Amino acid sequence: GLASLLALNAPENRRGWYAMIPQLGAPIGLIVASALFAFFLNTLSAADFLDWGWRYPFFVAFAINVVALFARLRIVVTPSFQKLFETRELQPVPVHTAVKAEGPRIAIGAFAPLASFAMFHMVTVFPLSWVFLFTQETPVRFLLIEMVGAAFGLLSILASGLLADRYGRRTLLAITAAGIAAFSGFAPQLLNGGAIGELTFMISGFILLGLSFGQASGPVASSFSLANRYTASALTSDLAWLFGAGFAPLAALWISSQFGLIAAGAYLLSGAICTLVALWLNRELARSASDKQRAAKA
Template identity: 50%
Template sequence: MSPPHRDGAVTPDDIAVGVVVGRASEYFDFFVYGLASVLVFPALFFPGQPPLQALLASFTVFALAFIARPLGTLGGMAVQRRFGRGAKLTLAMFGLGTATCTMALLPGTAEWSGAVMLLAACRLLQGLGIGASWDGLPSLLAMNAPAHRRGWYAMLGQIGAPVGFGLAAALYAYLWTHLSAEDFLGWGWRFPFFVAFALNVVALFARLQLVLDDDYADALRQNELEPCDLRELLQSGGGRTLLIGAFAALASFALVHLVTVFPLSWLSLSSPRELGELLWLQVAGALVAAAVMPLSGWLADRIGRRTTLGTLSVAIGMFGLVSPFLLDGGAAGQNLFFLLGFALFGLSYGQAAGAVASAFAARLRYLGAALSADLAWLVGAACAPVVVLYLSAHHGLGAVSLYLLSGMAGTLAALGIHKTLAK
């Protein structure tokens, strides 16, 4: 990828390339681990426990990265202030790659009792790396997008989510259906982790080439996309905007794991359907999400991002109400659950990034946008699989409804407060 040199001009399309490349590799890595938490880790790291308990333990480790992510963001900002953006990105991707490769080489608990502890440490390192990898390009894209096409350009940075998930699910589906159970648990599951490492290396060089280019560096400086101190952010009134930003897209973040990771775990316990069939069904769902995501950009540019997020949060809440009946409705109901769920995933997540980032003062936006995303993942998605699986197993699938309705309520409240403050 050659960086642009247009007499100092950096266009939104140029920036979008860097955003899509970086986010697609991150999401692939993200979902490779998420799917392994259902398909591999319960049997490999928690073999002595009943299936439900093993899944809950696996999802508890899964949540660790989201706890570490805000710390990674703050640590990365400190590194950038002292050594520069390139050094921060390199360190972040090195940590992320080290964690991913180490996971791929881990033996099971039956071979080494310390395997779970090292898995947890690697998961924490992944969270730190993802948090520290914030490069500011999404914010730069939002600030340089034409006023009448901001929804469209916001969507471009998010399309990596369904693409990354679809690739991860397809790879696992192929391995699951073409390998014996022994070979899959022995070595097959490791291959996607090595692919994730290779993609991260390619993405690192692509992103470094962009952010270190003089045109991009000038654009980032001119838009004041440099790290500030957390104390300055909080003392300058950014704390309230930070919380509003974390909750503004809560419904969408709550939905992410409830159509990707959770249903796979629930159906593995309660349905006779083959996991390979469910994985291919999710690949089809990812294609649906990617296909409808551009519609979210078109919609946001016509009725506004705030109205789009609010409307889709209500749709997610309504989907939550029917989800128990669909998941408990046999193959036809489950197929419809995935079709509707992934369609809503694509529509809502397309506008989930930086929903209120423009409300931050210019010097606070770089850190504010990063931490808002971290907190949205932490509050909305981190514990979704373990909480909903536990509640569903003990109290029924109404837990899915409650979780998605709570996400809808959080989004509507945050958007309402944001509108009041903006007046």
């Protein structure tokens, strides 16, 4: 992903800051989408919203994606990108080649941001679905709460860049994963705590999410060899979103409907544990590789 490439090619003492920049799009997009849906839900009849109103935010997203596409194409033609491509730092390789050479690290990289990606949907799609399906609250009011939470998330992502450069990206990911694990033990039940409980859940959740999500992309990308780094980073990013986010809203909603909100906390806890284990395995692999290099030189 873009965040991985920015982090790898940024000055060493600024990698956390550069890795954070692409992640800002998520809370900004969430604020825009929540505002649009809240507006249409509040002004249109149910029939009009179901007929055409729900499509409008997607048209806006399409327009934004067109702009983003041109921005990415401009990156491709920059001299720095061409230089990286010519030096083979950005050369794509076949997927099977990257998997064969970097399989264990790709798997670790896919699970390293699991807590962050699971948390992302636990404070966006999941609570909105829960409130709509299992409470008497209107979606408009909760969308406004979600916008407030996303604003805190935006500030936290900015803070993650500074903290990562000071203490290290993996250290920050490990600390926030532990925080998410603690959060999972009590926070989901706040959704049944009325307006104060919901606001507390969303703000605290988004703060944790921002600190984690800001550094979640490509935390182990530097472990890949130069020849495989481009393809392996892309695979890692896609697999992380698939396993960490693809099933999160539906799985959390289903187990919560069956066993209560505490079960959603258990789902989030499993993601935090996966992140901590993946970061530990990555450290052990790096230590083993370093020991082998020293032994070879000796």
